[in-house]
Amino acid sequence: MSWSNWSGSVAASGQVARPRSEDELAMLVRSAQKLRATGAGHSFMPLCESRELIVSLDDMPGALRVAADRRTARIPAGWSIRRLTAALWEEGLALANQGDVNPQALAGAMATGTHGTGAGLGSLSTFAQGFRLTGADGEAHWCDAATNADLFQAQRLSLGLFGVATEIDVAVVPAFHLAERIEKRRWAEVRESYEELTQQHRHVEFWFFPHSDQVILKTLDLCDPCDPPPRTTDMEETAFRRVLEVAARAPFLTPWLQRAMMRTTIKGDRRGPAHSIFPSDRTLRFEEMEYEMPRGAGLETLDEVVGWIRRKRLPVTFPFEYRVVAADDIWMSPMNAGPVAAISMHQYAKMPWQRLFADAEAIFRGAGGRPHWAKRHTLGRADVAALYPMAGRYIATRRAADPHGKFLNPHLESLFA
């Protein structure tokens, strides 16, 4: 069976194996020269690419176990965020934050520093408390802040370099309900009040079509479970699909199409259990680059990128997404130097993105940004060393865990070998 990622931009010739037990996984790991673990294949970079073996934990049995203090839960690492948040809900528990979608495997999401939005909320990697890993020798190891501490620190954002995670201890919180509001606002107004908005709402983000003066503002706040059920829904996807198809055939129409689309009604209100409100359906395929900017440089950098797209009338068909994430202390996390503004740039998967992303990347890099590891970037080994003070320790820990480079592929070799 062949493997490709969600957007279709990465294909791998390696065989896909779905072990049904830890013993079977150990045998696969021992016998392979080269092996990559995969979750839901939602990464845009060739992180899971392998010419030999790709291991998916989709068929591994396992169950959720909640700790006695109800602050952590041990979760099969291959479970999707969708499955685990539904199971947590049954226990009266939740993740404190989630990203835009929920098909990702827990291990896959944590391995790349996947995040949502919220000034006081860190990435999913910050929720990790411990990992059970099948190492390069096929043996199972446990690591947490006290046991195999360096391995744990590296594994919190691992890119799959240290072994195959089979179970993860995750910080959890009491279950909560969320109210979502989506509305169209003038860009100038949102730009002016964004910092205030991040203080007023538990979660705030906006979507910005670069050729329009309006943005789609989305807020999420805690609400009472007795509040009324969902009323209206998200922006009309069929209309957007049509716009994309026209833009793919006639890119020069992109500015006009975006302004026309933003004149339509865009409004939504939903309420419900947090895990059902955090994720959206993403059926329109895109390619994505995301840079985590120092929080204070975020809006200015967005102005600069959008200004460049407008001046050149570039056919960037998808909106930018703008979110905030709290600082953390994870060795390879782009949030480890302070709180960030995460700017995501997307392009319709059927349209060229390489040149656009390369030019925008120069702006993001110039303003002190560091990329999301799962999304398009062109960093090399020297950039990693320059951008991450803990890179040396990360690489030394990788060498100790995997001396023969079993878990490396060409992309990861170019960064961490």
Ligand SMILES: Cc1cc2nc3c(=O)[nH]c(=O)nc-3n(C[C@H](O)[C@H](O)[C@H](O)COP(=O)(O)OP(=O)(O)OC[C@H]3O[C@@H](n4cnc5c(N)ncnc54)[C@H](O)[C@@H]3O)c2cc1C
């Ligand atoms: C539609 C869409 C929406 C997205 N929304 C967001 C968002 O809101 N916020 C955000 O930050 N990112 C977002 N992303 C990026 C996405 O969350 C990351 O790419 C994430 O890593 C995908 O998880 P996955 O299970 O698909 O992992 P994969 O892409 O399959 O793998 C990612 C990494 O995890 C490793 N890995 C997977 N399983 C294991 C395991 N068991 N043991 C060890 N290593 C393992 C792989 O080797 C690889 O290095 C989005 C992507 C898409 C396509």
